[in-house]
Amino acid sequence: MKRLLPFLIAPVISQAADEVPDYKTMKVTEVYANLCAGCHGKDMTGGQGPSLIDGEWKHGDTDNAIFQTILKGNLDFGMTPWEGILTDKQIRSLVILIREKEKEAIANGINFPEPEVGKVVETELEKYQIEMVVNEGLEIPWAISFLPDGRKLITEKEGRLRIVGSDGKLDPKAIEGTPEVLVHGQGGLMDVAVHPDYEENGWIYLAYADGWRDKPEKKGKEGKANAITAIARGRIKGHQWVDHEEIWKADKKFYTSAGVHFGTRIVFDNGYVYFIVGERGGNMEAQDLKNPKGKIYRLFDDGSEPKDNPFYGKPGVAKGTWTYGHRNPQGMDIDPRDGSLYITEHGPRGGDELNWIRPGLNYGWPVITYGMNYNGTPLSDITEKEGMEQPVTHWTPSIATCGLAFYKGDQFPAWQNDLFVGALKQQELRRLRLKDREVTSQEVILKNIGRVRDVKTGPDGFLYVVLNDPDKVIRLAPAK
Missing domain, CATH: 1.10.760.10 (Cytochrome c-like domain)
Structure with a gap:
């Protein structure tokens, strides 16, 4: 020997x-x-x-x-x-x-682009400049959506729905009468999405932390929170939220005091609405079809359930359940080429994922994962298992994925149909090219100007980015 x-x-x-x-x-x-x-x-x-x-x-x-x-x-x-x-x-x-x-x-060892307003940034395929959309006046903006008249809607985590006018100015007055939001941990007012047929129906959809607080045990202390993600829709008249309708809420027995993993995004597709409910720190609850946490949902846009949903009519399964085994997805969009649904999902320490979503499938959390617990203790020794889906790609170290958008505009022709992934922890925006369900190239096009909370292709073809720390909204425009 x-x-x-x-x-x-x-x-x-x-x-x-x-x-x-x-x-x-x-x-x-x-x-x-x-x-x-x-x-x-x-x-x-x-x-x-x-x-x-x-x-x-x-x-x-x-x-x-x-x-x-x-x-x-x-x-x-x-x-x-x-x-x-x-x-x-x-x-x-x-x-x-x-x-x-x-x-x-x-x-x-990589020299990442160092973007600033007015500076030309050269990436692999395109050159862009940053233009400021909202420079001040926002507090923890979470999402952006676009009205057909040129106005923009922006949510703030603390519960406010704001409007940027067609003149580009942030209205100092928030919309009144929006749903009551329980601001707790990572939860608050999160996503906003304008219905594709807004000009005909005026519907706007919101995703938010719904719940209540128990009576405090001691004077001066907050009572225990009870919360989970909910989806509602309404219309805006003047500065007032009207015609409020609840689209989806969980049974109150599933509300929890955990402050993490509310997940959520909202997307529309041919009369359907898709949305996400995070597993709220419940781990194995994501594997339980009779527990609404850690799931992606599909409903008709009025909140009724399509009969061709994979778990339609099954006792105990929450209305609209489409897929399960998710942790905390905070990015979702549809590939304009073939209608495929993709999400980005926060892993624990390592193992952030990009997933291709198909009905009825199990995406594995927490049985399989490419990550471990934040404190360095083990979580799972396996990364794959029969009957559980593999991610299209995954990131270790964690980049803290948040916001996801296919580029659908005409301002950056070389980026057409590429996927843009935001990152909170790494403070970056990544461009991914997908071919045959595989990532064939990936680059960081923006870094270190704030935590990227949301990314969207605007109707003007610019790429809009919502930032936290600092709380701003910028857009990427072709270099002049």
């Missing part, structure tokens, strides 16, 4: 059995520091062993190949097998950690 490098096996054999650390209780960073850093370096740049972040892999560069190398080791190269020492979930978490650091190292 070839001699093993002593620093690789020291953590296992240099201590008495009762002194060996319990690796199975450690977070992934602690596992790496104890078992891997001595060889590959504290920052993964290498030492007595090779770098883990230079993109070069001797025994295969897939996640599974890296997993097997950690599990089985390689005695010829002095790599200790960690089978039996670490669980499969921990090894999967190590793979995710390595991928995080590898992608961060690659990103640090």
Whole structure:
């Protein structure tokens, strides 16, 4: 047998059995520091062993190949097998950690566009300039939609629906009488969508956190929140919300105090309305068809359910259920070429996804995932399973996907039908090209000017971007 490098096996054999650390209780960073850093370096740049972040892999560069190398080791190269020492979930978490650091190292070597108002930015296929739409006066804007007369609707998380006039000025007065919103954690007033036949029917749709607060236990404290995403529609007359109708609400027994994962977007297609309800931190509730959380819904635009829905008439299944197994999708749009529905979905730490949505399918959360818990503890050791759908692509480290739009305008002909993905954490806008359900190219076209909350193709052909921190709305216009 070839001699093993002593620093690789020291953590296992240099201590008495009762002194060996319990690796199975450690977070992934602690596992790496104890078992891997001595060889590959504290920052993964290498030492007595090779770098883990230079993109070069001797025994295969897939996640599974890296997993097997950690599990089985390689005695010829002095790599200790960690089978039996670490669980499969921990090894999967190590793979995710390595991928995080590898992608961060690659990103640090890239000169991303540094856009500013008036400056020409050159991307792979087009040149653009940023034009300011709303520079001030907004507070946590969440979504934008367009009225046919040139006005724009913008939601603010705190519950206000605002109008930008056809003259480009933000009306200081919010629309009155909109649905009461429970502002709680990540929830509030979220998406707004103008019906495709607005000129005939005047309908505007809203997605928001619906619920109530219990009586506070102590004076001066807020009562416990009870909330879930709801969908409603109404019309605007003057500055007043009128003709309010509830399109979808969950049974109150499913309302929860969690402050996370409200999800949501709204899109229309040939008389149907699609929308998202996040899993509200409920994890396995996304797998339960009798629980409305973690689902995508399809209804007629008046709120009634089509009989060809995959779970129509099944006892206990929420009205309109279209797909399940979702975590926290906050981007959705329809491919103008073939009518396919796509979403972007927040993963946990790693594993953000782009998914092609088809009726009745299970998208896997939390049974399969390319991510781990935020604190570095394992979540799942598998990324695929029979009967569960694989993403079109996924991102590790997490970019915090938010907002999704196919480009349908004529101002940027080289971007026609490309997919634009917003990112909160990475503060960027990505352009993806899809061909035969695969991402054939991907580039960052905008970065570090704010958290991208929403992206839409405007009726003028410009690409509109809603930002948080700072709270602004900009648009990308062809370079002059």
